[in-house]
Amino acid sequence: MSQIADIPELVAAAAAGERRALARVLSLVESGGTGAAEVQRALRNAPADGYVIGVTGAPGAGKSTLVGALLRELRLLGDRLRMSGGRRDDGVFIRSMASRGQQGGLAAATQAASLALQCCGWPWVLIETVGVGQVEVDIAAMADSTVLVLNPGWGDAVQANKAGLMEIGDIFVINKADRPGCADTRKDLLSLLAQREGESPPVLETVATEGRGIPALAEAIAARHEKLAASGGLEVRQAGRIARMVRLGMRAEVERRLQTICDSTSFEDEVARVAAGQSAVPDAVERLLSAMDTERHG
């Protein structure tokens, strides 16, 4: 592929602020193929020291509106959010990842894109996600600060608590706070959060459509950044993310190897032998895996 040869050049252009080059760099890292590895190698000397903010919550909670309002506010706080790194201040780059394959693939692609953006000098990366369960856990693993967006009358706070969502939020926002039931939701939330260990996270109220509460939210996000930067928490989180990427990378490669075995005639033969009572499942597993190992060292 011609773009593979140009990768160092492409990466340099992306790091210098060229948006089309950046888009191509992101497409390459998201694809997870050879091009991704080349990009990651070309970027390895650039520090990935941005601040990653995750925004998550149930569908309809008003996350997109909140994120839109937050983007304007965060840019006003540019210097505070650029404390630890990030050389760029030329606006906002928006990337939709919605169509990047399945859950596991999406998490790996998002993680790789986030890291590449930081290496290209973007001082902060905001990841907005919608979903339940695994997706929120993924975003929490990727972000330095996870903002969990709820609504008044969201009611089943207990249910969300069971789903582990109370554990992953670093900052809680009750959006659409002008609706009835806001005080009750705050009460429920505070009593659930009281069960968490350590310091209580902030619980804020916003009306994103009117910009209400957004400055306080941006302030909470910046304050947490300063705290993490001062305590060394950013480096710890960054190391955790790299560890996770290495694990995901190993798993992807191993899955690829397994798929190759499962598509082979040896696999069919082994299954037929078990079905005929000439072999047992664990023996088939052992033989197929050791054939895979031998092939790689033959």
Added chain:
Amino acid sequence: MSQIADIPELVAAAAAGERRALARVLSLVESGGTGAAEVQRALRNAPADGYVIGVTGAPGAGKSTLVGALLRELRLLGDRLRMSGGRRDDGVFIRSMASRGQQGGLAAATQAASLALQCCGWPWVLIETVGVGQVEVDIAAMADSTVLVLNPGWGDAVQANKAGLMEIGDIFVINKADRPGCADTRKDLLSLLAQREGESPPVLETVATEGRGIPALAEAIAARHEKLAASGGLEVRQAGRIARMVRLGMRAEVERRLQTICDSTSFEDEVARVAAGQSAVPDAVERLLSAMDTERHG
């Protein structure tokens, strides 16, 4: 472990109908360890030719009551269900698998237990499961016939359709059919099923608490068995299950190897090198995996 030495004896006792031996055999195969492999080897010459019936549906659909009524009815049809194999007719053996670990683990444990029961001569195995999504897909992969249990006013048939549940059912049951809305549910169901390729599956109505409709359900299950037996479909499905077990077995072993790497100091070192900008993620992945391969062949 002393029981490992006794495994051929234990397996022989289980195959001869001793229930306590069978319970121990099942505990061993479910555990997935060395004992499981020994049991599977000892059983390999016994044909796994039972008929596997899966019963699934939303919580509260009345599956347990239905299964209870069905067990009595199916025993009356003993000869027809024993057509292709199964040497045992001494009642019902019930095993709760609810506490067998996580989803992936539970599926593998259930599959292994089902196969062991068949090898021990049980002519049919009925797997009842509750849950949404993956669990139903798992049961459909394990069963020769999957019975999907719905209720009147179950309403969001469209939702279930989106979840892929319409695809996995071989026989559809509207239980609690004496409740209002049964005709509407049947109508919804038939129009959704009309979109499936091939022959339309039976849609039956039952009131399990009163035994209503149970003989017709047992008849549908037996009729499908005869059809599968005549067409060679049972063998095809059995081979599919073995293939799945081999895949699950390989994945479990590979996960174990990956875990060993992730717990090693080499892993920490590689992560630290990436964090320091001295290496890139794909290089760390490559080095760790090839160290794993070398260790196995060193």
